Amino acid sequence: MNITVAGTGYVGLVTGVCFAEAGYTVTCFDTDTEKINTLSAGISTIYEPGLEEMLVQNMDAKRLRFTVSPAEAYSGADFIFIAVGTPEREDGSANLDFVESVAREIAEHARGKTVVAVKSTVPVGTNRKLAGFFNPRSGISIVSNPEFLREGSGIADTFQAERIVIGTDDKAAGDKLAGIYRRFGVPILRTGLKSAEMIKYASNAFLAAKISLVNEIANFCEVTGADIEEVALGMGMDSRIGSQFLRAGIGYGGSCFPKDTKALVKLGEEWGCDFSILKSVIEVNSRQKQKLVNAAIGIAGSFKGKRAAVLGLSFKPFTDDIREAPALEVIRQLLDEGADISVYDPAAMGKMREIYGDQLYYAETPEEAVKGADFAFVLTEWPEITAFPLEKYRLFMRQPVLLDGRNCYSAEAAEKAGLTYVSIGRKAVLAEAVAAATK
Ligand SMILES: NC(=O)c1ccc[n+]([C@@H]2O[C@H](COP(=O)([O-])OP(=O)(O)OC[C@H]3O[C@@H](n4cnc5c(N)ncnc54)[C@H](O)[C@@H]3O)[C@@H](O)[C@H]2O)c1
Structure with a gap:
């Protein structure tokens, strides 16, 4: 055969x-x-x-x-x-x-x-x-x-x-x-032929919608004082909802969800069908990717003369794929703001270098990336990154502000370690910081 x-x-x-x-x-x-x-x-x-x-x-x-x-x-x-x-x-x-x-x-x-x-x-x-x-x-x-x-x-x-x-x-x-x-x-x-084609788009649309919905709930948790980790746990115990894909974060990326959701909206238009839910899913995701930089601006005022470390470049762990990765949006925003940027990823550095060349500093370890930084952004939950001890951020950074886009660390432990810690859906500090940035 x-x-x-x-x-x-x-x-x-x-x-x-x-x-x-x-x-x-x-x-x-x-x-x-x-x-x-x-x-x-x-x-x-x-x-x-x-x-x-x-x-x-x-x-x-x-x-x-x-x-x-x-x-x-x-x-x-x-x-x-x-x-x-x-x-x-x-x-x-x-x-x-x-x-x-x-x-x-x-x-x-x-x-x-x-x-x-x-x-x-x-x-x-x-x-x-x-x-x-x-x-x-x-x-x-x-x-x-x-x-x-x-x-x-x-x-x-x-x-x-x-x-x-x-x-x-x-x-x-x-x-x-x-x-x-x-x-x-x-x-x-x-x-049938058409149903198979539709199953793929419908599945990706559903998963993307699940992520954007959880992210919106997480954003609302920040305002109300609820904790998304507890909320997601409670939601996931309902078998109709399921416990997977309920992790709040900095948004979805990759080579599938972003393009497939947009293609489905476009296909709907061609057939006279308005995918209003999907349009919101896409918009929520795009806003989510900007959230942490806005929070950092709320804290710092400006990035001029500041150094930012970005830990995790691939759109998720265990791949070197950076297509539509949140890191691309975060880095673009940071460059626009005039920040000096050091980056670290266990697999995706080569792909990032192809795009940004010597505009970024490519560190060999998380430790080297955060050295002298004012802000550290955690964007991919690689084991090498989640295992990086909180104490080391405080030890090596100039100003230990940690923006955790994947809720890798416990908020209490981060605060105990003496960091200004911003995560998604868990602490009011983010809502306050974003509000300050957008004033
Ligand atoms: N990446 C994923 O996780 C994933 C998951 C499910 C479905 N998909 C879908 O599968 C498809 C492929 O995705 P991918 O991520 O593997 O793409 P990719 O960009 O990684 O690879 C595509 C490959 O096709 C090659 N190519 C282009 N034109 C060709 C031709 N005429 N003949 C032979 N090779 C040619 C390119 O050189 C490239 O190596 C897409 O439609 C994607 O939406 C991707």
């Missing part, structure tokens, strides 16, 4: 490596020659725990290879998984250029009966449109197979997926795809 994966990014690479690990012969194809050269040398191009070891083992076992040749990738494939990006266009809609370009190349090179499974997140109706790229007599069939893995736990999310969605109007193609997933022993949901 020959499997090809088009696109070797966060989804495609994990998919390819995991299918090889499951015993299939896998070819990973990408148009980025540098990426393919690096992968062919047995080096993972993304930070994903456990991935590089698995990649090397499967390359050694001759089950996994990489290529930039579409002919080599597509001509002998029984299954082709499309996992290329669908980034946001300026108007918020999903850019389908990469997906369409893959479909065109498959139409040119695929031989025999090939099942094309679309993992990329695409608006309702896209898969049907893609089917139009293939000659009806070619034997190529299309299946929507949206991806739900989370960066940082991509391998476990693949082998122990909560569900595999297979959406198709072609039952035989759906059966074939379900057949190759059988080895994973995970639940498979069969749906």
Whole structure:
């Protein structure tokens, strides 16, 4: 059984490596020659725990290879998984250029009966449109197979997926795809083509809404004197609500929620449907990302001549992905305010350097980052960062003001350690600071 994966990014690479690990012969194809050269040398191009070891083992076992040749990738494939990006266009809609370009190349090179499974997140109706790229007599069939893995736990999310969605109007193609997933022993949901496309957007919209709602409640806790940690605990004990995704923080980021929520709003507009809840979710999130810098301005008055340390750059722990990360917004605001900035992240420094070059100081440890700083922003709950002792902020910082965007520390312990501590939804100090900043 020959499997090809088009696109070797966060989804495609994990998919390819995991299918090889499951015993299939896998070819990973990408148009980025540098990426393919690096992968062919047995080096993972993304930070994903456990991935590089698995990649090397499967390359050694001759089950996994990489290529930039579409002919080599597509001509002998029984299954082709499309996992290329669908980034946001300026108007918020999903850019389908990469997906369409893959479909065109498959139409040119695929031989025999090939099942094309679309993992990329695409608006309702896209898969049907893609089917139009293939000659009806070619034997190529299309299946929507949206991806739900989370960066940082991509391998476990693949082998122990909560569900595999297979959406198709072609039952035989759906059966074939379900057949190759059988080895994973995970639940498979069969749906129509359009429902599968919608499940992906609806799931991300729901999760983003959960985060924005909790963040709004957290903001209200600050005003009223309630504590979001206690509130979330009480809410989560209700099985209808569930305890996950109730952590208040500086907002969601990453390569999915921000673009998928906007794409759904845009898609709704195209169909004459006003997604007013989703518009608020997006707006709340955008305000949330500015909250801590506003609080710091409320405390300091100005950042001129001040030093800020940013701990945690990736949009969440265990990934080097900084797409739409809150750190990008915080750093942009701090630079606008004229702050000197030092940053630390266990995996994402290289990606941040590609954007900001020498405008930032790249520290090798949290300790080095906070040395001499007036403000420290904690933006990603990496274990290396949450384990950094509160006493060290007081010891190494010029003015120990800690702005904790992930509620990593206990407010009492922070105060006991002699810090001015700002977190989300737990202390009135933030509301006061924001009010002062916006006067
Ligand atoms: N990243 C996630 O956690 C995640 C989770 C679920 C779903 N998704 C969805 O999966 C899709 C891929 O996301 P990603 O984060 O892996 O993207 P990515 O940007 O990390 O990777 C995309 C890859 O596709 C390659 N590419 C572009 N055009 C190509 C072509 N014509 N042929 C072959 N390769 C090509 C790029 O060079 C790049 O390596 C998106 O639609 C995304 O919304 C992502």
